Amino acid sequence: MKEANRSFFHLNICAFRKEGFARLKGMESNMNLIVAVTANWGIGCENDLLFKISEDQRHFRRITTGKVVVMGHNTLKSLPNGKPLKNRTNIVLSRDTALEIDGVMVCNSIPHLLETLKAHNPADVFVIGGGVIYTMLLPYCNKAYITKFQASPLADTYLPNIDEIPGWTLAEESEVKEFDGLKFTFCVYERVKPAI
Numbered sequence: 001m002k003e004a005n006r007s008f009f010h011l012n013i014c015a016f017r018k019e020g021f022a023r024l025k026g027m028e029s030n031m032n033l034i035v036a037v038t039a040n041w042g043i044g045c046e047n048d049l050l051f052k053i054s055e056d057q058r059h060f061r062r063i064t065t066g067k068v069v070v071m072g073h074n075t076l077k078s079l080p081n082g083k084p085l086k087n088r089t090n091i092v093l094s095r096d097t098a099l100e101i102d103g104v105m106v107c108n109s110i111p112h113l114l115e116t117l118k119a120h121n122p123a124d125v126f127v128i129g130g131g132v133i134y135t136m137l138l139p140y141c142n143k144a145y146i147t148k149f150q151a152s153p154l155a156d157t158y159l160p161n162i163d164e165i166p167g168w169t170l171a172e173e174s175e176v177k178e179f180d181g182l183k184f185t186f187c188v189y190e191r192v193k194p195a196i
C-alpha cells in the first residue's frame with residue numbers, strides 16, 4: 001500500500017470487510033500471511049524488497065514450500081525473472097483477464113480467488129504480498145508470520161500496523177538475530193477471535 005493512499009485504503013478495507021465477510025459466510029477464513037517489515041511497517045520500495053537476508057529467505061522457504069502462495073501481479077514481477085516460486089502452487093491476482101503465465105493460476109478478482117481457494121485447505125494458503133494484496137486479504141487471515149527488522153530504510157509500500165488492529169495478538173517472538181549489524185526477529189501473530 002502506497003503511503004499517500006493509506007486512508008483511502010482504510011476506508012475501502014472497511015467496506016470490503018463487510019462485503020467480503022458476507023460473501024465468505026460458511027467458509028473458513030484461516031489463511032496465513034507472511035511478510036518482512038521495517039520498524040515502521042515498510043515492506044518495499046520501487047517494486048523491490050527492502051532487505052534480502054538469507055536467514056529470512058530460508059525462513060520464508062521453510063514456511064511456504066509445498067503450500068499455496070497468493071500474490072499480487074506487482075509482487076510476481078518483482079521476483080527473479082518475474083517467475084513463480086518453485087515447489088509451491090502460485091496464484092496471482094491481476095485484473096488483466098488476458099494474462100497467462102506459465103506455472104501460475106491467475107485470478108481476476110477477490111471472489112474469483114475465494115472460489116479458486118475452495119479447492120485448498122485454507123491453513124495451507126499463504127498470502128505473500130504485496131501491499132495491496134496484504135491489505136485486502138488480511139481480514140481472511142488468522143495467522144501472520146512477520147519478520148521485524150529493527151531499521152527503517154526508505155519505503156513506498158507498507159503493511160497496516162497489525163499491533164493497532166483489534167483482534168490480533170503477538171503469539172511468538174524469536175530471540176533477536178543479527179546479520180551485518182541489522183537486527184531482526186521472527187514473530188507470529190494470531191487472531192484472538194476468528195475473522196468471521
Ligand SMILES: NC(=O)c1ccc[n+]([C@@H]2O[C@H](COP(=O)([O-])OP(=O)(O)OC[C@H]3O[C@@H](n4cnc5c(N)ncnc54)[C@H](OP(=O)(O)O)[C@@H]3O)[C@@H](O)[C@H]2O)c1
Pocket residue numbers: 001002034035036037042043044045046047048049050071072073074075076078093094095096107108109110128129130131132133134157
Ligand atoms: N516485505 C515483504 O515481505 C514483501 C512481500 C511481497 C512484496 N513486497 C513488496 O511489495 C511491493 C509490491 O506491492 P504493491 O502493493 O505495489 O503490489 P501487489 O500487491 O503485489 O500487486 C498489486 C496488483 O494486484 C492486482 N490486483 C489488485 N487488486 C486486485 C483485485 N481486487 N483483483 C484482481 N487483481 C488485483 C493488480 O494487478 P494488475 O495491475 O495486473 O491488474 C495490482 O496492480 C514491492 O515493493 C514488493 O517488493 C514486500
